[in-house]
Amino acid sequence: MTTPAVPGTPRIPEAVHRRRWAILGVLMLSLLIVVLDNSILNVAIKTISTPEPTGLGATQGELEWAINSYTLVFAGLLFTAGLLGDRFGRKRMLLAGLAVFGIGSALAAQSGSPGELIAFRGVMGLGAAFVMPATLAILMNVFEREEQPKAIGIWAAGVGLAVAIGPITGGVLLDHFWWGSVFLINVPIVIVAVILMVVLVPDSKDPKPGRIDLVGVALSVIGLVLLVYGIIKGGQLADFTDPAVLATVLAGLAVLVGFVWYEKRAEHPSIDISYFKNRVFSAAITAIALVFFALMGVTFFSVFYTQSVRGYTPLQTGLLMLPLAAAQLIFAPRARLVVDRFGVRATCVGGLSVIAVTLAAFTIFDSDTPIWVLEVVFFLMGTGMAHIMTPTSVVIMQALPREKAGSASALSNTFRQVGGALGIAVLGSVLSTAYRGGVEDEMRLLPEGMRHTAGESIEATLGAAARLGPRGDGLVSAANDSFLHAMHVTALCGAGVALVGVLVVALFLPGKPPAAAASAPAEPLDREPAPAGR
Template sequence: MTVTNDPVARPRIWAAVLGVAVLAQTVAAMDNSVLNLAAKTLADPVAGLDASTGELAWTISAYTVVYAAAMFAGGALADRFGPRWALCTGLAVFMVTSTLAAFSVTPLELVLCRGGMGVGAALITPATLSIALRASEPAQRPKAVAIWASAAAVGIAIGPVVGGLLLSRLWWGSVFLLNLPVSLICLVGIGLWVPRLHVEQRRPLDWPGLVLSFGGLLGVVYGVIQIGGDIGWNSPSVLVPLVVGLALLAVFAVQQSRSRAPSFDVRLFLRRRFAGGGLVLTVAFFGITGQLFYASFYLQDVLGLSPLGAGLAIAPTAIGILAGNLWAPALVRRFSVRKVASVGMVVTTATLASYLVFDASTPVAVFGLMMLVQGFSMGTVVVPATTAAMDDLPSDRSGAGSAVTSGLRQLGGTLGIAVGSTILSAWYRSGLRPALSGLPDDLARQAVGSVQAALSVARTAGRPELVEAATSAYLHAMRITAGVSAVLCLSGLVLIAACLGGKSD
């Protein structure tokens, strides 16, 4: 694919164009996490949709699965019709599906709408990066990329804050309606400032790759979440989607390796530093995204915070990520990619492991400090890993490399939610069941669906002791989940040691 350079000459216009791209990317990234604090409300039989833990995982995962799988097609469409067209179309899809999501009446409707929002986001992200790069002079491009990357990370971190603020005053659907005015502002900004960036050579669409990647990811994530549905890992409803999903991904890898215009160029993984950097990103986002899922229940159901209070407790992550992103380049110049990323991964692992000592009396300030440290350490992992991966590629492969690393971040987040919710559900049910003796079967089944459901059953059945049992079971399940996440995250050290040495050491 060949494109012309279309830098915007005037500094004020350049800043406006970059601002539009960053705002659009922020709102797309924010929806990765804005629903986390609404999970408690969605699980409520009265105020929400009476969603089980598995259904809650799907309301979040549907967005990230489609986002990750369709992003490659989004990049191809931006290359074929121009990033301005792709961004406008993506924002329009995002607005429509966000509106439908806000007024969903069943968990299934919400899952489908979240998938539609993922389609919009998959068009937005490649287009915003392309606009940020191509509207910049060569000397401005490193700064533009740094600002764009920070917007993506901060969007994920501020999602819970925005969600908490809206949930403290409005109903759960309001977290989606916020997307409408922000998207409209972006569309107005596009009309005023974003030029029609010319595409000299149109890249063909990779429909087989899109179908295979989407089907494979959907099968794997569905199978993993089903394990947490109290049906056993050897059930056909678990094994069939897992096996089919893995088979489709294997076919996808072969098909992409033979394609002349692959949307996900698996041949890039033959390059050691690129493969290592990409996989480190996957591991890091696996840990932090999965943690945000169970942290929302801990803060609200165990510590008793309001949605706004829970969002503010998570807010230091955004500050930490910004600081980590700003400091990481200087740290890499002074020490090396491998040393900075290794220390960052160790600290990130330690923050995940800190959940092992959290209980109902943990001060919120301690939790907030942990999130601040975690955000900073994530910044010092993500920036060096991304730099190492992209520096390993020739300039004519940077577009393909960007699509792959963006997809891997989304994949890591998707698997973090799927695996985390599965472990959490299984251990929570196991810990709560002894306290359910004497309850009618329908109430017992409702109680094991989620902590919020158990608290509702405790009120309905007049069983106050069930509140303490549910809290205790959740804390135990959360610690098991956090321990598994920490161990998996620590495996990133092996990747860093094996793959990220060389150019910067």
């Protein structure tokens, strides 16, 4: 048994301490469905973009919204969900979140149009917002401090497991069932998770929880939606100088600035801006956001590369993404050993540098590049991610006191989701703009009324070419060439974002502590900044 922090007053009840690893398994199952949903959707987006009855005929912009309606609701409500968990009990909120997520999944599976899918994905995001922060907050309350890095490493490996299972599961389902099955699969997992949660997981609360900040929540969600809408619209029009696009983006930025201003002055803010005075905390949060910005954007276009350009099935695409997940499973639990040897800064700089190189490597891919090269790139990308997610998660979670675990988890996941949403919006729009610019000369083969829609994505172009019969062969060739060029441009943009992350962590994350101080408690992170209300 772990030695209590204060003799005679153990931090964790003995009964809870004994089953802590079983509790971690249940929390990882809950985490699994939240991450599984997006990783399954990644291999299904091409199918959903095909016309009915196979799919919904969703445009690239609608596909981006199908992903981002989930992530934006998720990100916008994460902190509020964390506070509700702090106030009413993390277990209760986790169970409620699982129930909403399961209902949203069942509804999404029955969507009859892209608009319905976007709406029901938002419902799923609402449920996920209550699941994600609660899992990490409960983890921090059932493990003593010295075991937390190991437990967080295993928790982070759960993300890798979901990334591995999701695309393969999605591929199997799409080979045998209709596209909605990729959402319906969540329902039995939710039922099992709820049963195990009721039996095994203890509840916990913050003795001094914050108040719910409805104004702050509204401002953050409105600002993010306007910003992302403007970016996606710019990509659809291939014109970011369009007055409507500029007005929407600027309005979103203005609302977000107003959100920060309000939070700094609110008596009970949804996000305590003072936390960001701690440079280590801020750098770790920024690193996570930048990683997911780059990764989500690349995942979005890589599916079209493997299926539309290379001709692989959804199941084969899922198997091709296995090295990305396998690397995270292998290295995430062991990343703490690298941190012990080299320090947080060197580990994260190395991880982000690997991601930047692998993103840049996408510029060498062509329609006949040996597929093993893609597998190597995916494995190295997963390795880089594992050496960022674990150390930054530990830094973030240990930067605040244990009773504020919900707030720390919510902040971490908010920036992760916002980074991913902006990555899909920005890099998806770069992809769309570059693609349209390359294929528009060939659009003259189509009736004028079809040209704009057919130029939005490679799937739209291929669908239009199929209707032309043999006359569309030139359009198919142009679509593939234009997509590859657009993918190269987008990958370089993602690599540039990763390099910004390298600079941030190199400047602000701590290096390896002196040997004499390595075993000392990290009290500066516990004391600075002081949590709200204390």
